[in-house]
Amino acid sequence: MRKYLFIIKTQIMSNLQYVFNIVFGFIGYFIMLFILFNLWKYLYSDQSELINGYTMTQMTWYVIVTEILWMSLGGRKLCNKISKDVRSGNITYNINKPYNYIGYCLSTHLGDIFVKGLIYTFLGMLTGLLFLKSFPDLTLVNIIVVLITSILATSISALIIIAIGLISFFIEDSGPFYWVYSKIILVLGTIFPIEYFPNIIQKILNYSPVYVVSYGPAKLFVDFSWDKAISIVLAQIIYILIAYSICYFIYKKGVKRINVNGG
Numbered sequence: 001m002r003k004y005l006f007i008i009k010t011q012i013m014s015n016l017q018y019v020f021n022i023v024f025g026f027i028g029y030f031i032m033l034f035i036l037f038n039l040w041k042y043l044y045s046d047q048s049e050l051i052n053g054y055t056m057t058q059m060t061w062y063v064i065v066t067e068i069l070w071m072s073l074g075g076r077k078l079c080n081k082i083s084k085d086v087r088s089g090n091i092t093y094n095i096n097k098p099y100n101y102i103g104y105c106l107s108t109h110l111g112d113i114f115v116k117g118l119i120y121t122f123l124g125m126l127t128g129l130l131f132l133k134s135f136p137d138l139t140l141v142n143i144i145v146v147l148i149t150s151i152l153a154t155s156i157s158a159l160i161i162i163a164i165g166l167i168s169f170f171i172e173d174s175g176p177f178y179w180v181y182s183k184i185i186l187v188l189g190t191i192f193p194i195e196y197f198p199n200i201i202q203k204i205l206n207y208s209p210v211y212v213v214s215y216g217p218a219k220l221f222v223d224f225s226w227d228k229a230i231s232i233v234l235a236q237i238i239y240i241l242i243a244y245s246i247c248y249f250i251y252k253k254g255v256k257r258i259n260v261n262g263g
Helices: 002-043 056-071 075-088 101-132 140-169 175-190 199-205 209-222 226-260
Strands: none
Touching (some): 002 056, 056 209, 075 140, 075 175, 140 209, 175 209
């Protein structure tokens, strides 16, 4: 565990040198929030009106949180890195290293996005206060729980993307799989809460990655309840175990394939 924490620390220190690049990258995020904020203002004739259980303020904060989680993730970069390692054969140098390749990729990525996540969270909260002039009614303990679910959500997303990248052991390019995954999360988990979809789709989404990587933390931020928090954290723990197991299975199969082919 200490070596993975050291990898995270090293990546954080490295990314502190690019703070201004991250801040400039927030411009696109701000434009998207501005568009969505005006969309919700148009849809809600009264700010206290409820649509599928959400006020306009709650909907705006929901999108702010989900966009922070998604924009700070950098999933395409992680997927491309793993795919490149596999296709170039560079992954063979990591097989006998004193660390697990999956743990190494996860630790490196978490270190990469730590600084970006902090900056986007700070600027995102300021943007929300600028637009809405109010903040969700949360206690310090509630905020800590939301942060924990956000970290778990990011870890799950990273593991799923690692699994997608490792598919490159068996196909030429895993990029299309990442494209499909990213669009599912963007459309079904970032712009709209699960409650906005038909009941049949809601039942599916409640068991999908959408529930644990985007909906969960954002839902707790805008409408916190302990029952919901426990349900989300348990679901996230289960998803982490499943996602890691899938990564491990694909990786072992891929390494075995390399050994069999004399790689």
